[in-house]
Amino acid sequence: MSASSDYQRLRAHLAFLRMAAAAEALPGMLAEATTAKLSHSAFLERLLAIEVEATDERRRASLARFASLPSPFTLADFDFSAQPSVDPKLIAELGTLRFVEDATNVLFIGPPGVGKTMLAVGLGHVAVAAGMRAYYTTASELAARCHRAALEGRWATTMRFYAGPRVLIVDEVGYLPLPAEAASALFQVVSQRYLKGSIVLTTNLGIASWGKVFNDDAMVAGAMLDRLLHRSVVVNIDGDSYRMRSHRARAEATRKAVASHG
Ligand code: ADP
Numbered sequence: 420m421s422a423s424s425d426y427q428r429l430r431a432h433l434a435f436l437r438m439a440a441a442a443e444a445l446p447g448m449l450a451e452a453t454t455a456k457l458s459h460s461a462f463l464e465r466l467l468a469i470e471v472e473a474t475d476e477r478r479r480a481s482l483a484r485f486a487s488l489p490s491p492f493t494l495a496d497f498d499f500s501a502q503p504s505v506d507p508k509l510i511a512e513l514g515t516l517r518f519v520e521d522a523t524n525v526l527f528i529g530p531p532g533v534g535k536t537m538l539a540v541g542l543g544h545v546a547v548a549a550g551m552r553a554y555y556t557t558a559s560e561l562a563a564r565c566h567r568a569a570l571e572g573r574w575a576t577t578m579r580f581y582a583g584p585r586v587l588i589v590d591e592v593g594y595l596p597l598p599a600e601a602a603s604a605l606f607q608v609v610s611q612r613y614l615k616g617s618i619v620l621t622t623n624l625g626i627a628s629w630g631k632v633f634n635d636d637a638m639v640a641g642a643m644l645d646r647l648l649h650r651s652v653v654v655n656i657d658g659d660s661y662r663m664r665s666h667r668a669r670a671e672a673t674r675k676a677v678a679s680h681g
Pocket residue numbers: 492496497498499501502529530531532533534535536537538621661662
């Protein structure tokens with residue numbers, strides 16, 4: 420058996436196993452193995468490490484695509500000095516993802532603009548970086564998707580979809596009152612994830628006003644809250660809107676600039 424036919428068959432094996440990165444690196448690695456007098460196991464380890472890294476990279480990219488996180492901001496971008504009601508230690512603890520291990524839910528509650536979405540999405544980024552399946556949706560998106568699923572006879576599949584991710588982010592619960600059908604879809608998603616998978620939820624409604632989300636159906640609201648809160652971390656954010664803050668800062672800077680010209 421000639422070296423060149425060995426080489427050809429090795430290329431074919433790598434192609435058959437879909438190890439494209441290793442196949443591409445092969446000629447260079449063989450040359451390096453010869454010059455550096457690598458042992459067989461050292462050579463093989465290096466070649467496989469290239470493929471492992473490429474596979475890991477692909478998996479991460481696919482997790483990131485799937486997660487559909489709406490912004491690139493991470494927990495590190497959160498300015499805690501602007502939001503004294505948010506405890507940095509608590510957010511750091513959440514960032515360890517220990518809450519995911521026992522399917523604890525995280526609720527960010529507060530008025531618009533205080534960073535609820537940013538923190539929820541930040542946790543999503545941490546989960547993806549840790550190789551977990553995470554998925555971001557808004558309450559109204561979830562409702563619309565469940566509505567379509569019901570019409571098209573895909574209800575069970577859609578429920579399985581929302582049960583799948585280790586971390587499900589449901590943003591903006593309570594901004595719009597949910598029609599009864601949507602409320603029951605959300606209820607079912609919460610129920611089937613109960614004690615199995617974490618939900619990170621953001622809402623502008625204090626827990627006492629949750630009846631409103633569910634058209635004053637206190638039974639559904641109560642049952643849902645029981646499941647959500649049973650094992651949960653509630654982060655109440657009551658500071659100023661960050662958006663308003665930057666508007667105000669800009670307005671102030673403009674005012675000063677104008678005054679200094681005058
Ligand atoms: P909410 O979901 O509570 O309405 P967002 O998370 O959408 O608020 O925040 C509004 C905007 O302000 C976003 O662009 C967000 O990145 C930014 N923001 C809010 N709070 C902070 C903060 N503490 N540090 C840095 N940026 C912030």
